[in-house]
Amino acid sequence: MANFTTNAGALIPITENNGKRAVSARDLHLFLESKQDFSTWIKNRIEKYGLVENEDYVVFHNFVENPKGGRPQVEYALTVEAAKELSMVEGNEKGKMARRYFIECERQLTTHVLEEKKPDILDINMKWMEFTFRHLNLNDAGKMEVMRKVAEPMGLPMPDYVQSKGVVKSATELLKQFGTQVSIHVFNQAMITKGYLADKVRHSTKGNGEKHFKALTDEGLQWGENCVSRENPNEVQPRYYEDRFAALLADLRINVAFM
Numbered sequence: 001m002a003n004f005t006t007n008a009g010a011l012i013p014i015t016e017n018n019g020k021r022a023v024s025a026r027d028l029h030l031f032l033e034s035k036q037d038f039s040t041w042i043k044n045r046i047e048k049y050g051l052v053e054n055e056d057y058v059v060f061h062n063f064v065e066n067p068k069g070g071r072p073q074v075e076y077a078l079t080v081e082a083a084k085e086l087s088m089v090e091g092n093e094k095g096k097m098a099r100r101y102f103i104e105c106e107r108q109l110t111t112h113v114l115e116e117k118k119p120d121i122l123d124i125n126m127k128w129m130e131f132t133f134r135h136l137n138l139n140d141a142g143k144m145e146v147m148r149k150v151a152e153p154m155g156l157p158m159p160d161y162v163q164s165k166g167v168v169k170s171a172t173e174l175l176k177q178f179g180t181q182v183s184i185h186v187f188n189q190a191m192i193t194k195g196y197l198a199d200k201v202r203h204s205t206k207g208n209g210e211k212h213f214k215a216l217t218d219e220g221l222q223w224g225e226n227c228v229s230r231e232n233p234n235e236v237q238p239r240y241y242e243d244r245f246a247a248l249l250a251d252l253r254i255n256v257a258f259m
Contacts, residue, residue, distance in 0.1 A: 011101045014080065021109075023083040023102075025057065025076035032087065032094050042076050045086050056082040080106060125150040138236060142228045168225055168239035178245065182254055188214060190252040196220030202234050214238055223248045 012031050015022050029038045036044070051057055056079055061072040078086070080102055087098035132138070132146055150156075169177070172184050191197035200215045213235045216226050224240035240248065 012083075012098060014105060015077070021080050022058075022077040023080060025078050025083075025086075028078065028083055028086065028098065031098060032090050032092070034090070039074070045089075049085065049089065051078075051082055055079075138226050138228065142226060142236065145228055166241045166243055168227070169242055171238065171240055174240055174242065174245045177242075178249070180249070180254070187252075187254075190254065191220065194219075194252060196223060197238065200235075211235070 012023060012027055015024070025042050026038055029041055034041050045051065046057070053059065058077050060075050060077065062075045084099050084102040087095045087102065089095070090098075129146055129150055133143060138146065171187055175182055175184065175187060188197060192199070195217060197214055197220055198217050200213050201210050202213070203210060211232075213229070215236050216224055216238045220238075223244055224238055226236035227239050229235040229237050
């Protein structure tokens, strides 16, 4: 067991080497207070419960200095899962205690690994969030929704939800509401010409090419908001302020009197 680090002060020591964790079968046997001698106990357990060598345990020889000579001790290193199983089948209070101990050790290890990875995960999420904000030109409500997706799984605090600055509707709804015969295609082209609207491209999640969608530019945000698409969170859908739509049509030189 050379080069292994050990939590020697623990209830049942767990050794570790190159990320592999193991329990000495002899230490476990001692803790369980089995009435069988160690060699008989471990061989019976391996046979009865179908433990597989080099998967559930490994065998090695412990060369202990002995003035009287004698053969080296045969040792068995169990995986934590195998040690947990043998504890459970022992059928006494010590077995229950050992099983709970191994479960708690695994829980603490998982927590430790997650804590170590959290800064990396946060950094990746922050870069993704910055890219999303820059690429999609989201409104405040959309940004808050993206931030919430990142913050909540990591237990990070979130400010209160930002309400929209006004009633927003799709251009199709508002063109119909205002009684205009202008098509959505003509409207979008006029918006693009004015620099209020831009074509955006994203990679298809199905891997079959690119998907196009429209988004309001910084200049166009005076007329509406980019809302996260319900169909695909990687897209936005422009929504326009109802109380400013008439002014927008006039700015686009779409004569309201002829609508």
